[in-house]
Amino acid sequence: MNNFTRTALLLAPLMLSACHKKVTEPAPVVVAAAPAAAPAAAPATATGTTATDPAQMSEAQRELAEKQAALDYGTMEDTYMKDPKAQWAASAKASSTFGGEHPSDSNLAANVVGVVDGKTWTNNQQDIGFDSLELGYAKPVQATEVRLVVPAGDVTEAITKVELQDSDGKWNTAWSGISDVKHDRRGNRTWFVRTFPKTTYQVSAVKYTFANNIKHGYKEVDAAQLVGE
Numbered sequence: 001m002n003n004f005t006r007t008a009l010l011l012a013p014l015m016l017s018a019c020h021k022k023v024t025e026p027a028p029v030v031v032a033a034a035p036a037a038a039p040a041a042a043p044a045t046a047t048g049t050t051a052t053d054p055a056q057m058s059e060a061q062r063e064l065a066e067k068q069a070a071l072d073y074g075t076m077e078d079t080y081m082k083d084p085k086a087q088w089a090a091s092a093k094a095s096s097t098f099g100g101e102h103p104s105d106s107n108l109a110a111n112v113v114g115v116v117d118g119k120t121w122t123n124n125q126q127d128i129g130f131d132s133l134e135l136g137y138a139k140p141v142q143a144t145e146v147r148l149v150v151p152a153g154d155v156t157e158a159i160t161k162v163e164l165q166d167s168d169g170k171w172n173t174a175w176s177g178i179s180d181v182k183h184d185r186r187g188n189r190t191w192f193v194r195t196f197p198k199t200t201y202q203v204s205a206v207k208y209t210f211a212n213n214i215k216h217g218y219k220e221v222d223a224a225q226l227v228g229e
Helices: 003-019 059-081 153-158
Strands: 086-088 091-094 130-141 143-150 159-165 171-176 190-195 203-211 223-228
Touching: 059 190, 086 130, 130 223, 143 153, 143 159, 143 203, 153 159, 153 190, 153 203, 203 223
Parallel strands: none
Antiparallel strands: 086 223, 091 130, 130 203, 143 190, 143 223, 159 171, 159 203
16 A cells, blocks of 8 residues: 555545534624604694695685684784884875876875875886885884885885984984885785884884885885884
């Protein structure tokens, strides 16, 4: 028996043992899936039901929402009308009046004097240049707010400046820019309101400037308040 045969015979049992040896493989790692996030809850309405797109609301929900909006508007307007620190304009003049040299009484600036009554001033331009409405008040005050009442809400988009006149006759700019007040569809009027720090001087008049080309159409104003003490 040669050396090669002897070596083969010695190795055979070892090779047979290796073939029968069980190979232990690592157990697979199982990753648990994260729980799905719960959908965000829709905001609740006053009735406790969930609010959705208005198009998906029931007729009853729409009717309730409209009544709530009307109530909110009425409460706001009543608060303004009864404000003890507010006074209505006592005089008014405008840069133009619808009808030019022969305006109708229904369009005069004088219609802005006094409380809200449906009578209005109407300017004479729809989309050209600027117009101004100057309102005088019986009691000079240190002002904190002005309110302008218009029957057609989109008119407020044309207002670009509010000026306050002091006791020396000087005009001071209280606000200027692009108006963010939109048509208030909750009621029959829109209130243009601007609040500012109390003036250090007594305010006796307020002037509003309208940029006619920002919002095309005639500009109408019903009434105006000055707030202060």
